Amino acid sequence: MKKLIYALILSLVVVSGLVFANRETKNEIAKKSPPKPLSAAEREAAMKQWEATPGGIAYKKWEASPEGKNVLASAAKISNQVSAFTNMEAVVTSLSLPPGSRLGFGVMARINGEDYILSFGTENKRFFNFNNEFRQLHSLKVNDKIIIRSHVVSHAPKYSYPIVRGDYVEQDGKIIYKRAPSKGGC
Template structure:
């Protein structure tokens, strides 16, 4: 009887030791992964370091070029609508993206005389089924919360959040799960 009790106690000690040791390992891992955000000075230093790399130099040259200035000017024209997430009138100019683009599904649109890439992201099943029915010269209303640019493209890139034609909803981006 005593040996059974000793065996049970020994087993309990070993198991609790393993549980305690595993908890310490998990705590150390969570402390390492939860690093504090960079300060403004650290961000500036990292940006200066990146600008000295070949990619950074190439990007700065693109920004100063006429093509880069044109992209920034086009972005400035729609910035008010992007910040307020309001409707913009657009005309579809092409149903495909520029050659070599890796933006997923998208199209070219013209807003107030400037061309833009309207990108929706990777194509999933039937998510963009209504958008495939659009034709060149169709007038649409779009809303977006983001406009970006890249030296690879001669146009600003608008992230498509909402598209309608003739007051009929064609696409609305689903809200992020678990995000802001």
């Protein structure tokens, strides 16, 4: 009986020691302050350093090319509406993204006479996924008129069109998609 009690006490001491050690490690991580934002001079130096890399050189070439200028001009056309998060009328032109695209689920849309990639992100494809956030977006057809709002318009040399992140989509006065707010954000 004594041996059993000693074994239980010993195991209790070991487990409590591990828990206490783990708690101290978490406290040390929490005490570390977040990195300070870079100053303007540091950002500029980092940008110059990146521009000297093969990726930076390729990006600069693309940016100066006619295709790059066209993509940047198209993105600039809607930048004010994106900044203000206002409604933009769009027409769905294709239900699939360009070949080789890695943007997840999305459609091609024409806004103000220019074509854009309207990207919604990755889609969870489960067998019994009844709560699919993109369910109503799958009902869109070519030439459907929609109202979209976005917080982000971006571009990449890989794509011939600017990329608009779909944050809000409305069709015939009904909301068919609204991006859920990010968890743990501000």
